[in-house]
Each structure stands twice: as structure tokens, then as C-alpha cells.
Amino acid sequence: MWILTPEESAALVLSLKVAFWSVAASLPVAVALAWLLSRKRFPGKSLLDAIVHLPLVLPPVVVGYFLLLAFGRRGPIGAFLDEFFGISFAFSWTGAALASAVMGLPLLVRAVRQSLDAVDRGLESAAATLGASPAWVFASVTLPLILPGIVTGMVLSFARSLGEFGATITFVSNIPGETQTLPLAIYAFTQVPGGDAQALRLCILAILLSLAALMASEILVRRATARAAGRDA
Amino acid sequence: MRRVFPKAALVLAALLFLNVAQAQTITVFAAASLKNALDEAAALFERESGSRVRLSYAASSALARQIERGAPADVFISADREWMRYLEEEGFLEPGSSRELFGNRLVLVAPASRPLALEPEPGFAIVPALGEGRLAMADPRHVPAGRYARAALEKLGVWSAVEDRLAPADNVRAALALVARGETPLGIVYETDAKAEPGVMVAGRFPAASHPPIVYPVAMLKGARPGTAPFIAFLSGPQARRVFERHGFAPNP
Amino acid sequence: MLEFKAHYRAGSFTLEAAFSAGPGVTALFGRSGAGKSTVLGLIAGLARPAEGRIAVGARVLFDSAAGIDLPAHRRRVGYVFQDSRLLPHLSVRQNLLYGRFFSRSPRGGVRLSLAQVVELLGVEHLLARRPASLSGGERQRVAIGRALLAEPELLLLDEPLASLDAPRKAEILYYIERLRDEVRIPIVYVSHSIEEVVRLADTVVLLSNGRVVESGPVAQMAARIELRGFLGRFEGGAVLDAVVAEQDLESGLARLAFAGGSLYAPDVDALVGERVRVRIRARDVALATEKPRAISMLNVISGTVAEVGESAGASVDVRVEASGASLLARVTRKSVADLALAPGRPVFALVKAVAIDRHSVGYA
Numbered sequence: 001m002w003i004l005t006p007e008e009s010a011a012l013v014l015s016l017k018v019a020f021w022s023v024a025a026s027l028p029v030a031v032a033l034a035w036l037l038s039r040k041r042f043p044g045k046s047l048l049d050a051i052v053h054l055p056l057v058l059p060p061v062v063v064g065y066f067l068l069l070a071f072g073r074r075g076p077i078g079a080f081l082d083e084f085f086g087i088s089f090a091f092s093w094t095g096a097a098l099a100s101a102v103m104g105l106p107l108l109v110r111a112v113r114q115s116l117d118a119v120d121r122g123l124e125s126a127a128a129t130l131g132a133s134p135a136w137v138f139a140s141v142t143l144p145l146i147l148p149g150i151v152t153g154m155v156l157s158f159a160r161s162l163g164e165f166g167a168t169i170t171f172v173s174n175i176p177g178e179t180q181t182l183p184l185a186i187y188a189f190t191q192v193p194g195g196d197a198q199a200l201r202l203c204i205l206a207i208l209l210s211l212a213a214l215m216a217s218e219i220l221v222r223r224a225t226a227r228a229a230g231r232d233a
Numbered sequence: 234m235r236r237v238f239p240k241a242a243l244v245l246a247a248l249l250f251l252n253v254a255q256a257q258t259i260t261v262f263a264a265a266s267l268k269n270a271l272d273e274a275a276a277l278f279e280r281e282s283g284s285r286v287r288l289s290y291a292a293s294s295a296l297a298r299q300i301e302r303g304a305p306a307d308v309f310i311s312a313d314r315e316w317m318r319y320l321e322e323e324g325f326l327e328p329g330s331s332r333e334l335f336g337n338r339l340v341l342v343a344p345a346s347r348p349l350a351l352e353p354e355p356g357f358a359i360v361p362a363l364g365e366g367r368l369a370m371a372d373p374r375h376v377p378a379g380r381y382a383r384a385a386l387e388k389l390g391v392w393s394a395v396e397d398r399l400a401p402a403d404n405v406r407a408a409l410a411l412v413a414r415g416e417t418p419l420g421i422v423y424e425t426d427a428k429a430e431p432g433v434m435v436a437g438r439f440p441a442a443s444h445p446p447i448v449y450p451v452a453m454l455k456g457a458r459p460g461t462a463p464f465i466a467f468l469s470g471p472q473a474r475r476v477f478e479r480h481g482f483a484p485n486p
Numbered sequence: 487m488l489e490f491k492a493h494y495r496a497g498s499f500t501l502e503a504a505f506s507a508g509p510g511v512t513a514l515f516g517r518s519g520a521g522k523s524t525v526l527g528l529i530a531g532l533a534r535p536a537e538g539r540i541a542v543g544a545r546v547l548f549d550s551a552a553g554i555d556l557p558a559h560r561r562r563v564g565y566v567f568q569d570s571r572l573l574p575h576l577s578v579r580q581n582l583l584y585g586r587f588f589s590r591s592p593r594g595g596v597r598l599s600l601a602q603v604v605e606l607l608g609v610e611h612l613l614a615r616r617p618a619s620l621s622g623g624e625r626q627r628v629a630i631g632r633a634l635l636a637e638p639e640l641l642l643l644d645e646p647l648a649s650l651d652a653p654r655k656a657e658i659l660y661y662i663e664r665l666r667d668e669v670r671i672p673i674v675y676v677s678h679s680i681e682e683v684v685r686l687a688d689t690v691v692l693l694s695n696g697r698v699v700e701s702g703p704v705a706q707m708a709a710r711i712e713l714r715g716f717l718g719r720f721e722g723g724a725v726l727d728a729v730v731a732e733q734d735l736e737s738g739l740a741r742l743a744f745a746g747g748s749l750y751a752p753d754v755d756a757l758v759g760e761r762v763r764v765r766i767r768a769r770d771v772a773l774a775t776e777k778p779r780a781i782s783m784l785n786v787i788s789g790t791v792a793e794v795g796e797s798a799g800a801s802v803d804v805r806v807e808a809s810g811a812s813l814l815a816r817v818t819r820k821s822v823a824d825l826a827l828a829p830g831r832p833v834f835a836l837v838k839a840v841a842i843d844r845h846s847v848g849y850a
Contacts, residue, residue, distance in 0.1 A: 074415045090416055091367055091400050125532050126571040128558040130636045131588030137559075140584075144575045173400055173411070175367075191295050191403070192375045228575050229618060 008202060010177050011185035015209070018093055018181055019161035022100035023108075023154050030105055030153065034112035056106040060166025067099060067171040095172035096179045100164045104157030111156060115149020116142070147224040155217035159210055182206050257284035257460035260305060262296040264312035264449065265404035266337070266378065266422075269429045270480035271310070274473045282467075284460045292404035294375035300325055300454065307457035308464060310334070310449055312405075313377035317450040330453035334468060336483035337447040338424040339381055339439040344415045345432050351419075352437040355389050360398070362419060367400040369411040369420035377447075378405035382421040385443040409433065423447070425481040448485070487672045488512070488640060492528050492538030492548075501525070501535075501696040507674060511666050513687035513704070514676045520693040522676040523568075526642045529674070530565045531558035542640045542672075559588070564638030564671075568645045570629040572617035578628050579613040585636025598669070603631045606668065607661055623654035627661060634669065641673045647682060662686060663848070684708055684725050684765050685848035705812075708765070723767040724813045730756045739784075739839065742847075746808025750784040751842035763848040768803055770841035771815035774834045775825050785837040787813060791827050806835045813837075 004012065036042075037049055055063050071078040071089045081087040089095035119142055127137045165183040172179040174188055186202045189195030263271050268290050275286040289296070293311040297320055300306055309326075311317045320326055343349050351362050359368070371379035379401065386392040402408040405422050412420035413432030420433070427435050451468055453461050467473055478484065491504040501521045514522040527533040529540055529547070537550040542563070547556050564585075572581050582600060604610050607627040617625060626646050633641060646662070647655045659682065666673060666686060677683050683690055684704060691701040700707065708725040728744035733754070740754035742764060749764060756762055777786065789808030797803070802822055806813045813835045817827075827833065 068414075072414065072416060120571075122567065122569070122571050123573060125558070126565070126567060127573070127584070128532070129530050129561075129563060129565040130585035130632065131559050131562075132584075133557075133559050133588075136588065141573060173402065174372075175400060177397075188372075191292075191298065191372075 004201070004205075005198070007176060008185065008198065008205075011180055011182050011202065012205060012209075014093060014096075014177070014179075015162055015181040018096045018100055019158050021094075022097040022104060022161045023157050025097065026101040026105050026108055026157065027150075027154065030108035030157075031112055031150070033105075034109050034116055037109070038113050038116040052109050053106045055103045055167075060103060060164070061170050063102060064099060064167035064170025067095075067102065067167065071095070071098065071171075089172065091172055091175050091178055093178055096164075096168050096181060099167040099171045100157075100161035103164050103167055104160040107156040107160055108153040111149050111153030112146060113149075115146035115152075118149075119145050145228045148221050148228060151217065151220045151224055155213060155220075159213050162206065162209055162213070182209075257282075257458065258287060259284060259307045259458060259461050259464055260287045260289065261308040261310065261464070262289050262291070262300065262304070262306040263308075263310040264293045264296070264377065265290045265406040266312055266426055267310060267449070268406060270425065270477050270482060273480075274468065274476045277472060277476065278464060278467050282460070282463060284464070286464065290404075290406070292371060292376040292378075294377070295403070306454055307461040308451065309454055310451045310468075311377070312337075312447070312449060313380065313445075314448060314450055315380075316377065317452060320452075320454075325454055327453040327455055327457060330462075330465065331450055332452075332465075332469060333485055334449045334451050335474070335477055335485050337449070337481075338441065338483065339378075339385055339421060339444060339447065340424045340427050341436045341439065342409070342412050342420050342422055342427050342433040343418060343436045344412055345434050346415060347418065348434045349436055353385065353389060353439045353443070356391065357389065359386075359391050359419070360394050363395070363398055364418060366418040367398050368395050369400045369402060369408040369417040370422075371405040371408050372401040372403065373399070374401075376404055378408070378421075378423060381444045381447055384445060385421075385439045388443040389439075428481040449482075487543055488529070488674065489539065489541045490525065490529065492525075492535035492540065494524065494528060494533065494535040494538075496524075496533075499524075499696060501528075503693065503696065503698045505691045505698050505701050507672060507689060507691070509670070509672050510688035511673045511675050511686050512689045512691060513683040514674060514691050514693055515680070515683050516678065516693035516699075518678060519695075521696040522678075522693055523644055524696075525693070526565065526644050526674065526676055529561075529640070530563045530642060531556060531561045545639070562637065562639045564633030564636055564641045566626070566629050566633050566641070566643045566646050568648050570617075570622075570625040572620075572625055572628055572632070574617050576617075577613070578609065578615050578617065578620070581617065581628055582609075582613075582632050582635055584632060588636070597637055598634055600635065603634050606634075606664060607631045621654070622650050623657050626650065626654075626658050630661070630665065634665075634671075638671060641671050643673060643675045645676050645678070647677075647679070659685060680708075681765075685763065723765055723770075724811070726764045726766065726811050726813075728762055728764050730754065730758050730760050730762060733758055745811040746789060746813070747787050748785075749787075749837065749842060750839040751847060752839060753844055754847055755844070756847075764842060765846045765848070766813060766837055766842060767846075768814040768816035770837055771806075771813055772836040773804060773806070773815050773817055773821070773825065773827065774836060775827075775831070777834055778836065781836070782838075783836045784839040785835075785842075787835040787837070789813065789833060789835055791829050791831045791833055793829060794822060794827060806833060808835065 033052055069075050073090045078089060089098055123141055124137050127141045132140060163183055168179060168181065169184055174180050174184045182202055186199050189199035271288060275288060279286055293313060293316045296309065297316045300309060300320060301323060309320065317331060341351060341353055349362065351357065370382045373379035373383040383392060386395060400411055400417050402411060405426060408420050409422045409426045409430055411417050413430050427433055451465060453465055487509055488507040492501060494501040501524050503525060514525060516522055528535050534555060538548065540548040546554050547561050548554060573584065607630060609627050609631060612620060612624055647658055650658060663686065675686060687704045690704050690707040692699045705725045708723060726744045728742035728749065730740055731743040732741040738752050739750045742749045742751060742762060787808050789806040791804060792807040793805040795803040797819060800818055801816050802819050804815045804817060804827060806815060815835055
């Protein structure tokens with residue numbers, strides 16, 4: 001009863017792989033955006049802020065559909081990537097990762113930005129007087145101090161990705177082994193009479209995964225916070 | 234006074250009847266492939282009978298599941314016999330109300346922007362034709378269109394070659410959309426779907442012998458509202474038949 | 487050494503100041519809000535003046551006319567902040583060496599080793615600790631050390647003692663005196679405490695409402711009566727340079743020789759021959775027109791009345807000149823009238839030895 005079928009393990013492994021890569025790929029983008037929004041003033045800033053937050057409030061299916069229009073086989077960006085780099089998102093786990101990355105981006109940006117806003121700018125000035133260029137100040141002072149925020153954001157984004165459904169199924173369909181993550185697998189099982197046992201098993205698995213992710217984040221954040229505050233952790 | 238009373242009574246009765254008829258709403262769960270044709274037929278029925286018809290399209294398997302869960306439908310039109318039989322065994326059908334309406338054919342389609350000709354026959358070169366793309370079809374595990382397609386591909390001896398090159402969709406219309414958008418180079422849908430979608434062209438027809446006969450059974454569900462029986466009768470009638478034939482459905486074999 | 491000229495505006499505050507500072511300690515003195523920290527920020531490159539010129543020796547840091555504006559990290563100006571600003575995620579050792587990482591080759595700055603700085607500031611036992619576990623005084627010492635190790639050409643200290651309690655203040659004051667004496671880097675020291683200024687500074691620049699009111703050597707500045715308004719609760723007094731001539735172990739008194747004669751003071755912690763700086767509060771000085779006899783005051787300085795100040799209340803400051811040194815005495819207006827004190831009148835300035843306490847004697 002507790003052993004997973006090959007199909008179920010495939011869904012589990014795929015979920016973890018998609019979640020991992022979606023967070024890894026969106027991290028630099030999120031940090032850059034958070035920095036822009038926190039530290040810089042420029043025309044169109046509130047528009048950028050709104051666009052970054054759109055995936056939070058739009059129906060996931062809408063996001064998925066726009067991804068399809070832009071990155072699908074015949075979309076402007078999708079066709080370009082396919083022709084010049086051979087990168088294709090259609091029916092592929094890369095598409096599932098892209099969908100998760102887009103849906104999780106606002107969570108990541110928000111967490112990092114909050115951390116950035118809270119950084120003592122006086123410390124950054126002090127580092128500058130000691131000879132650190134702006135890039136070095138960021139790397140040696142700012143980054144370590146916002147690490148708790150980054151970790152929090154990453155966990156939120158990871159968890160969001162584990163639960164991502166609407167955008168994924170609209171963008172890259174429900175292909176077992178390629179795009180059928182846990183939520184999509186559960187959905188597929190609920191469509192078939194007699195799939196209840198499998199659906200339930202996968203639901204429990206999803207809950208356990210989320211719990212594990214939350215507990216890991218608790219530990220990581222606590223450690224990062226202690227370090228940033230200067231306590232001998 | 235005596236002359237007015239019968240007339241008034243008649244008018245009242247007529248009004249009552251119209252009112253009652255006006256308040257009739259029937260809910261129909263129908264296989265996705267029926268969309269265009271059934272929309273038209275139902276509109277015709279509404280004009281003539283005064284009843285309102287609410288249509289819900291999805292894969293027959295998904296619909297059966299919803300009915301099993303207690304969805305308030307009055308009529309169920311399936312794309313294969315299995316799902317109708319399933320509901321009958323579970324006791325959801327009004328006994329004796331089931332009848333078979335018409336048939337369909339399975340075709341291989343390609344996007345209209347990238348047409349090709351490929352006749353499905355034993356061992357046909359479907360894999361080279363796919364290239365790096367996938368074959369779109371309704372989910373072969375439970376959707377009728379997918380099941381027919383799988384049966385046909387098995388019969389023609391190419392199923393194992395394409396088994397892991399599929400793009401399974403929730404229903405046949407979703408598969409059709411994939412091909413129409415150019416997401417996949419090939420797809421397997423009903424002939425009626427190909428006819429309804431200008432974005433795809435027919436690359437070839439599957440031999441009727443390669444799969445179980447495609448039939449659309451219709452039945453009244455237990456606890457159906459009054460007004461349902463006339464609708465089912467209408468669907469079997471000549472007017473409806475003309476509409477469906479015009480959309481490409483084959484007369485009941 | 488430091489040439490400063492700037493016009494700067496932030497909100498409703500305007501700074502329009504120019505001054506130059508030589509080697510040694512230059513104090514920026516004034517009330518809160520006078521613009522002292524602003525000047526430091528402009529020198530360090532943390533703020534930009536609308537126009538002006540800031541140069542350290544031959545190096546121009548900012549020149550609006552020539553379009554020069556060196557970014558902060560290239561100015562080689564060390565800055566010790568009021569709140570120390572140690573990097574919390576690094577150890578004390580890493581904090582100290584932080585600036586060292588960015589200064590590749592010594593370019594005119596004074597190159598000190600970690601060992602030297604650690605010894606100078608007494609922070610050896612703190613090296614492995616984290617800033618959060620240090621006391622305020624310890625943090626300031628590390629902050630000073632960190633600024634030094636970045637090889638600055640100029641050192642800025644922004645009220646480094648402000649957030650410390652009295653014992654800590656004395657402790658850090660001692661270290662800053664050592665710093666001044668042993669490290670040849672010009673220092674700009676911001677403070678609103680006249681005691682610190684008098685003990686540490688060679689030159690004083692007085693700021694008020696964003697403008698330089700006056701500047702000059704510390705001895706001169708301290709005694710100027712009309713400056714009393716800027717000193718707030720501090721009462722004016724004299725600052726005298728003296729040498730320890732004698733130390734009498736039995737009585738515990740030292741005899742300090744200065745231009746106007748000798749001063750006896752108790753508990754002077756210096757050896758014979760050492761130079762000291764003595765501050766004598768005006769309120770501790772009495773005046774007599776005849777040399778008193780049978781009086782407990784040991785210090786009787788003979789001199790001439792140089793200036794009688796304006797006063798609004800019952801008291802008035804009288805400046806007494808004694809062979810070039812100035813002493814300030816605060817007496818009642820009544821006494822000035824009774825004794826007919828006027829410029830030119832010979833007087834005796836009387837100072838209680840006990841009044842010249844430990845806090846009044848600084849080490850040059």
C-alpha cells in the first residue's frame with residue numbers, strides 16, 4: 001500500500017526536479033528585480049512592481065495561456081529559442097519549470113525585497129569608506145545580511161512550485177514523465193473511476209513533502225538570521 | 234359570462250402551459266466531440282419546444298465520473314458504449330431509455346499550416362513523420378477518442394513505437410486544439426472534429442476495421458426532469474439527424 | 487593638509503563652510519544640528535555638495551568646477567562612526583581586516599600591521615568574537631582599528647564617545663590620545679563636548695547653523711569670552727600648555743610649569759619632564775587685587791586684566807593675561823565694580839589646586 005508505482009515515483013521525482021530548477025533559475029532574476037525595486041528610482045517603477053506581482057493575483061490558467069502564446073512552439077520567444085538555441089518548452093519539464101518559476105517569482109521577489117529594505121544602509125556606507133566598491137559592498141555586506149530573506153523566498157517559491165497546477169497544465173499539458181508533476185498526477189487519477197487510492201496516496205505524499213520543506217526552511221532561516229545578527233551561531 | 238369563462242380558462246391554461254414549458258431546463262452532459270453539432274441541434278429544439286437546454290461538454294470519462302458523484306444532469310451522451318454501460322451497471326440510467334444515435338470515423342490530422350498526406354495502414358511511417366514532435370490525442374487511458382486511437386494504432390502495429398511520443402489531452406477537442414495551434418505535427422481526432430476546425434487538415438483516414446465501431450449512445454438519467462424525454466426523442470428524429478449529418482457524423486450503423 | 491570648501495543643501499538645512507586643517511587633530515565643534523557630521527559625510531564621499539572643493543594634500547577628492555567626484559570607496563578616508571557600524575556577520579578579526587582586502591598597495595597612506603593596531607587599541611582578546619557580544623567601548627576600539635587598517639590618508643571620527651558612559655569615555659579618550667601621538671595621520675574629530683576637544687585637538691573649527699564661525703588653535707579658542715554662547719552648559723575656561731616640573735610623592739601634588747608661572751595639582755599621572763595640557767574652569771578662578779596671605783589656595787598667579795566680558799546675569803568672565811598665557815575667571819559683576827577691575831589693572835588669579843582634577847589634565 002505504501003510502495004509507489006513507477007508512475008507515482010516518476011511524478012514525485014519530476015516534481016522535485018521541476019521545483020529545484022524553477023527556484024535556481026528564478027533566483028538571480030528575483031534578486032536583481034528586488035534590488036531594482038528596493039534601491040532604485042526610475043520611470044515605470046510602479047508598473048514593473050505591478051507586473052512582477054501579476055502571477056500572484058491572476059488565475060494560474062491565464063498565466064499558463066500567456067506562456068503558451070509567448071513560449072509555445074509558434075510563439076515569438078519560443079520559436080526564436082527553438083531555432084537558434086534548440087531550446088523547447090512544449091511538453092517538456094523545462095516548460096513546467098518555467099511555469100513554476102513565473103508563478104513563484106512574486107513570492108521570491110517580495111521576500112528578498114523586504115530583506116533588502118531592512119538592511120542598515122549605514123553598514124553599506126561604512127564598507128564603502130573602507131574601500132569596497134558597490135559590487136563588493138553587495139557581495140560582502142548586503143548579500144550575507146539578506147540571506148534569511150533569500151532563503152525564505154526560495155522555500156516559498158519551492159513550495160509553490162510543488163503545488164503548481166493551472167499554469168503548468170495549460171502551458172505544457174499533462175505528459176507522464178515529462179510534465180506530470182504531483183498535482184497533475186493527482187488530477188489525472190481523479191478523472192478516472194477507480195483512481196481514488198492512487199490519488200489519495202499522492203496527496204499524502206504531497207503533504208509530507210511540503211512539511212519537510214517547511215521544516216528545513218525553519219532551520220535554515222534560523223541559522224542564517226543568527227549569523228547575520230552577529231550571534232555566534 | 235358563460236361565454237367568457239371557457240375562453241379565459243383556455244388562455245389561463247395556455248399561459249400556464251407556456252409558463253411551465255418556459256421553466257423547463259434540461260441539463261445535458263455530452264462528449265466533447267459533439268460540441269458544434271449538438272449546439273445547433275439543441276438551439277433548434279429550444280426554439281420549437283420552449284425548453285431551455287444547458288450543455289456541458291467534456292471527455293465522456295470525466296462526465297461519467299461527475300454523474301457518479303451526483304452531478305445534476307438529465308441526459309448523458311457518451312462517445313463510446315463502455316462509459317454508458319458503466320453508468321448502467323452503477324444504476325444511474327433510467328432503464329430502457331438508452332439508444333444509439335450515430336457514428337463517426339477516426340482520422341489523422343496535421344496543422345493546416347504544415348499539411349502532409351499520410352494514410353494509416355499497417356506499419357505506416359508515423360514516427361518519421363512526427364520528427365521531434367509529439368502525437369496529440371485524447372488520453373488513451375480513459376477518454377473514448379483516445380481509446381479508439383490506441384486500438385487503431387495497436388491494430389496497425391505502430392503503438393509501441395509512438396507510446397512514449399504522445400501528448401495526451403483531457404478530451405478530443407483539446408487534442409484538436411494542440412494540432413490547430415501547431416504545437417504538435419500530428420494528431421488523432423474524429424472526422425467531425427477535423428471538419429469543424431479550419432486550422433487542421435486531414436492527413437489520412439483510419440480504416441474502420443482498425444478499431445471498435447464508434448457510436449454515440451444517449452440515455453436519460455435517473456431523476457431526470459420533465460421535458461427530458463421529448464429532447465431525447467428529438468435527438469433521434471429526422472431534424473436532428475440532418476444537423477448531425479451536415480457536421481459529418483455517420484448515420485447510425 | 488585638508489582643504490574643505492562646500493555648499494550643500496538637504497531639505498531645510500544649508501551648509502556653507504570653508505576651512506583648512508593641518509596635521510594633528512582638528513576638532514569640528516558646535517551644537518547638534520550645526521552640520522558637523524554633514525561635513526564628515528561630504529569629506530568621505532557619502533554625500534555630494536552642490537559645489538565646492540575638497541582635497542587632502544595633493545589629492546583632490548571633489549571639485550565641482552573641474553568635474554571631479556571620487557566615489558567613497560576610492561577616497562582613502564577612514565571614517566569611525568558614532569555607532570561603530572561593525573559588520574555583524576563577521577568576527578572582530580574579519581572586521582579589522584575588511585579594509586585591508588581592498589587596499590592593494592600603500593599609496594601614501596600609513597601602513598600599519600594588524601599586530602600594531604591590535605596592540606595600540608588593546609583588542610587582542612576580542613579577535614575571535616562577534617560584534618554583537620562586545621561592549622560599546624570595545625566596539626568603538628575595533629571601529630577605530632578597522633578604519634586605521636584600511637590605510638587612510640585622513641581619519642574622520644564622528645563623536646566616537648557619544649554613545650558611551652563615563653568610564654568608557656575615559657577609556658577610549660586614552661586610546662585616541664595614543665592614536666594621535668603614535669600614528670601620523672591627520673584626524674578630523676567631531677564633537678559637541680568641549681572637554682574632548684580641549685584634550686585632543688590642536689585646531690578647533692567652530693560650526694553653527696551650517697557656517698564656520700571661527701577657527702584657530704585650541705588654546706586661543708577656549709579662552710575667547712564671546713564664544714561662551716556656543717559652549718552651552720560648558721563654562722568657558724583656559725587651556726594651558728605646561729610641563730611637569732616636580733612630583734612630590736609625600737604630598738601627592740605635582741608642580742606644573744607654564745608661561746605664567748606654576749600650578750599645583752593633585753594626582754597628576756605623568757612623569758617629570760612630560761608635557762601636559764591643563765584646563766582650568768573659569769568658575770574655579772577667583773581674583774584678588776592684593777596678594778592674599780594665609781589662604782588655602784596654593785595657586786596664585788600674577789597677571790593683568792586683559793578683558794572684561796559682557797554679561798546679562800550676575801556673573802561675568804574676566805580674562806587675565808599672565809606672560810602670554812590666558813586665564814579666565816568668572817566673578818560677580820558686583821566684585822568687578824567693587825574691585826574696579828578694568829583692562830590693565832594688575833591682579834592675582836587664584837586657583838584651588840583641588841579644582842585641577844584628573845579630568846582637567848590631558849597628556850600632550
